[in-house]
Amino acid sequence: MASKATSIDIAYRAGVSQSTVSRALRNSPLVNLETRQRIQAIAKEMNYKVDKNASNLRTQNSHTLALLICEDPTNDDSMINPFFLSMLGSITRATAQQGYDLLVSFQQLSSDWHADYEDSNKADGIILLGYGDYMDYAHKLEKLLAQNTHFVIWGAEHNNKSVLSIGCDNHQGGVIATQHMLAQGRKHIAFLGDSSSHSPEFRDRYLGHCEALKEQQIKPNKQLQFDAISTESSGFDAANKLLDKGIEFDAIFAASDLIAIGALRALKKRGVDVPNDVAIIGYDDIPVASFANPSLTTIKQNTQLAGEILVESLLKLIRGQEVAPMLIPTNLVIRHSCGASAD
Amino acid sequence: MASKATSIDIAYRAGVSQSTVSRALRNSPLVNLETRQRIQAIAKEMNYKVDKNASNLRTQNSHTLALLICEDPTNDDSMINPFFLSMLGSITRATAQQGYDLLVSFQQLSSDWHADYEDSNKADGIILLGYGDYMDYAHKLEKLLAQNTHFVIWGAEHNNKSVLSIGCDNHQGGVIATQHMLAQGRKHIAFLGDSSSHSPEFRDRYLGHCEALKEQQIKPNKQLQFDAISTESSGFDAANKLLDKGIEFDAIFAASDLIAIGALRALKKRGVDVPNDVAIIGYDDIPVASFANPSLTTIKQNTQLAGEILVESLLKLIRGQEVAPMLIPTNLVIRHSCGASAD
DNA sequence: CTGAAAGCGCTTACAG
DNA sequence: CTGAAAGCGCTTACAG
Structure with missing residues (x-):
């Protein structure tokens, strides 16, 4: 296979120096418009492309x-x-x-x-x-x-x-999710997701959640928080732990949609009706959220x-x-x- | 900020030539094991990394x-x-x-x-x-x-x-999808997806579909094929056209899951029960397939x-x-x- | 407006 | 086993 054309090949064909070719291809106004266009035409015809390794090496940046x-x-x-x-x-x-x-x-x-x-x-x-x-x-x-x-x-x-x-804004997301649940008359909201500094995003969502509760004079209950990482199975497990605990709850705020979908599966398996018995809100608005059954209310990140x-x-x-x-x-x-x- | 170390810096520190550094870092057996290790240690300490632009330019490949x-x-x-x-x-x-x-x-x-x-x-x-x-x-x-x-x-x-x-193997996928529908007692299967050479993958799925029909002495009916590209809305439109036509059908083979999900939405809207009235099979097994309602039977690509x-x-x-x-x-x-x- | 030349940081024949 | 040197293909001061 024919080896690739270099700027020297173009220069030869155009009857100019290699430096001029380089300038012309970068559309430098230093080069006479006519020669510039001629060189560009030749380059195109020869299917020439600037070697990125060479130009990056020279300019010391990689784009x-x-x-x-x-x-x-x-x-x-x-x-x-x-x-x-x-x-x-x-x-x-x-x-x-x-x-x-x-x-x-x-x-x-x-x-x-x-x-x-x-x-x-x-x-x-x-x-x-x-x-x-x-x-x-x-x-x-x-x-x-x-x-x-x-x-x-x-x-x-x-x-x-x-x-x-x-x-x-994870904090704000936690606030609006919780406000919405409260507005639906839910009072005992479980939070599924790590709330420690190991997961700062989840923690901020949790803190927003707590703030919204306090706005309504509801004291956040640590008993209703269950660790989970962002996977379906982790959500499934966390919801099961919640159910096993026998504590009263009428809503779940899941720190991610994947967790919410796992929780949904756990609830369904136990015969809990969503949203009648328990409402759920997720986080992310991933594509599956709208296809879950019931479709998942969630916090959308743009x-x-x-x-x-x-x-x-x-x-x-x-x-x-x-x-x-x-x-x-x-x-x-x-x-x-x-x-x-x-x- | 301190400019990046080069192989020359390493050479200076190690008291060897730059060529030796280059060889040592590529772990060349040409270099004495001891000096090799010494050079590698220095390079690590100085956080040296080979400049890819330079090495790629030299070797003429980019990895x-x-x-x-x-x-x-x-x-x-x-x-x-x-x-x-x-x-x-x-x-x-x-x-x-x-x-x-x-x-x-x-x-x-x-x-x-x-x-x-x-x-x-x-x-x-x-x-x-x-x-x-x-x-x-x-x-x-x-x-x-x-x-x-x-x-x-x-x-x-x-x-x-x-x-x-x-x-x-799109042809095989079309065959097994259709065989499965036939095994469920479905006889009038609509195909949603382009069947022309503009979409060779869809066409092969369609051809597999037709072959499976013929195996059972069923003549493929072109009236039951509706063009669609792989989007939810295109599937929605195609299913509506199918419904509007008033032709009898008891199953839909959609050329992709996205099409299937759009079709599902159209059927639901018209009050058609899936799978009792109409069965659906999609293609791809994208994540939403399992969360659709009803969950979507499909052809999985590995x-x-x-x-x-x-x-x-x-x-x-x-x-x-x-x-x-x-x-x-x-x-x-x-x-x-x-x-x-x-x- | 154009050209000759240096140099980016490597790899690798070549010589020893 | 090691070093001096060439060269990958560009960009860009420098000189004219």
Whole structure:
């Protein structure tokens, strides 16, 4: 197979120097318009493309971002959290819109992901996504910071202020979910999800939940909180524990849709009617939420906007511009599991 | 911020030449074991990483694959086909397992995606995924071929034998879906999905469907075939057309789960009971399939295996090894929309 | 407006 | 086993 054309080949064909070819292809006004167009035409005809390795090496930037999706090791290999998939879609689009390429990688939390991409000049910066145990990777973030890696992280605000975090307003989401349940006349609301600092996003949702309760002079009851990570089976288990406890409850606020769907399955199995006996609200609005039976009332995170902001913020960081952490507002999506009138 | 360490910095610290550093880091047996280890230790300590742009430029390969997901322009921007998302996950994993990086990009069919990645040396090869109108991009494949780009395409077998295609056995999927419906006593089966050569995958499913009918001496009825692309709304529309026609039918074979779910919504709206009045089978087994109401019987494609085979085949192609197109068998997943006994 | 030249950071024949 | 040197294909000061 014919080896690829280089700028020297183009120069030869155009009867100019290689430097002129390089300028013309970058559309430099330094080059005479006519020769510029002639060179561009020849390049197109010869199907010439600038060698990115060479130009990146020369300019010392890659015009590439890396997306690291950190999976909880407990997660079933085949089932990626649909929320991340949705974020992936929007990040891909936003990256392309900015003229950057996107390197995607799924990583176990345990592995040594912290450095490779930017250090090896494959990417100018990194976007981190992950629902893992926060404590497990806090020190990795410190390391990234120490290396001056450009990165932005999805999720709750970080206590180290140097870490740029972008996320949805989990506290507000917890508030509006709980307010909605209260407005439906529910008083004994169980919370399914980790509420410790190991999962700052879930914790913020829980804190918002508690705040909404207090607004109505209801004292949050720790007996009604059950740990769960964001999987269907974990939600199933947590709901079973709740049922086994024999404590009174008329609603469940699940820290994620996956948890809610697992809880739904547990309730159904025990003959509990949703929403008549127990109302449920989830979190994320993943695609399956609207197809659950009953359809799942949930807190929607605007992934479209989130992807755009993540990419924009990271690019600003790379360019040395001013950036601040940001919280994106969430929306309540009312469906049949809590609030929508029955068909 | 301190600029990144280079192999020269390491060489200086280790008191050897830069060439020796390069060799040591690639673990070349040419270098004395002791010095090799000393150099590696220093590199680690200084957090040195080989500059990929430089090494790729030098070796003329990128150790990166590109994944191009071509979206149908009619598709809603926010809703990526969940089946692709699932493929994306498995391809990412398979790529990482082979020590390659993955560049991901979503493209409109209309845009000029054909060449850029490999031509610019950003990727060694391309994986193409897409449910668009086949005719629209057939000529782009020709162009890729003409440029000697290494690529593998997901889907139906291509009539140009030089195109390496990997896909699930759509014909077999159509056969087993239809056999299952027939075994349930259904006789008048509508097919929702394009059956022309514009969508070779759907066409193969349709042909399998027809073959299964013929096995039972049933003549396929073109009146029962309705075009649809793989979206929920297209399925909704197609089912409505079917209902409006007033033709007798007791089952629907939808060319994709998304179509099936749209059809389910249309039937529900018209008061048709699924599965009692009409049974439905979809295709893909996307996550929502099991949460549909009733849960959706469907043909499962093994995306895990598919991703592995796609990546392996592409790598073989790149290395100049023998590769052949491949069809992966599909499985019937029986749920309540057709075949599973009611709870 | 154009060209000759340096240099980005590696890998790898070549010589010893 | 090790080093000096060439060269991958660009971009961009520098000189004209």
